[in-house]
Amino acid sequence: MGAGLDRPENQAQAHGQSTPPPTVPEGPTISPEQQLRLMRLARRLNEAAGYLELGMPEKTLAILEELGDVGPFTPGAALLRGEALRLQQRFAEAGASFELAARFIPPPFDRPAYFASSMCYREAGEIGRAINLLGWARGAIPPYKQNLLRGVPPENLPPENFRNCRYPRWT
Numbered sequence: 001m002g003a004g005l006d007r008p009e010n011q012a013q014a015h016g017q018s019t020p021p022p023t024v025p026e027g028p029t030i031s032p033e034q035q036l037r038l039m040r041l042a043r044r045l046n047e048a049a050g051y052l053e054l055g056m057p058e059k060t061l062a063i064l065e066e067l068g069d070v071g072p073f074t075p076g077a078a079l080l081r082g083e084a085l086r087l088q089q090r091f092a093e094a095g096a097s098f099e100l101a102a103r104f105i106p107p108p109f110d111r112p113a114y115f116a117s118s119m120c121y122r123e124a125g126e127i128g129r130a131i132n133l134l135g136w137a138r139g140a141i142p143p144y145k146q147n148l149l150r151g152v153p154p155e156n157l158p159p160e161n162f163r164n165c166r167y168p169r170w171t
Contacts, residue, residue, distance in 0.1 A: 038072070044067055049080060055087070057085070061085070074104055094120040095126070112137075115133075121133060
């Protein structure tokens with residue numbers, strides 16, 4: 001059939017019948033106070049990112065410290081903190097911050113954070129850790145993320161699946 005005419009809603013329109021609009025699944029609802037808090041957090045994080053672009057990592061770190069717990073924005077805040085610390089040449093702290101961000105980001109989108117963490121640890125002199133993180137940045141899946149990809153809780157996972165991190169068994 002032609003472009004999309006195999007779908008029932010498009011067939012009904014082709015025959016002159018009206019179709020109801022698609023239903024939107026209901027997600028979790030949050031209160032107006034929570035919405036306002038999240039909007040303020042997002043605005044402050046954008047402000048911190050702007051200071052980082054201007055080359056003012058001290059101001060970025062001050063804003064991030066002031067915000068404290070940022071809830072769902074934790075990966076982004078950790079990336080900002082890592083970049084600010086890297087600019088201040090505090091490489092061990094920056095590596096830990098990038099690694100924290102990577103733990104929250106699903107694969108394969110976590111690779112840049114693992115790579116940044118690896119480079120920071122290399123500069124800090126922690127070569128073993130840098131090599132391990134570089135492997136994860138190049139595609140090796142960390143053992144704790146293998147469970148996420150399979151949707152299997154860790155307690156139900158046989159130990160032989162953790163032997164080869166790059167090519168896990170899908171049992």
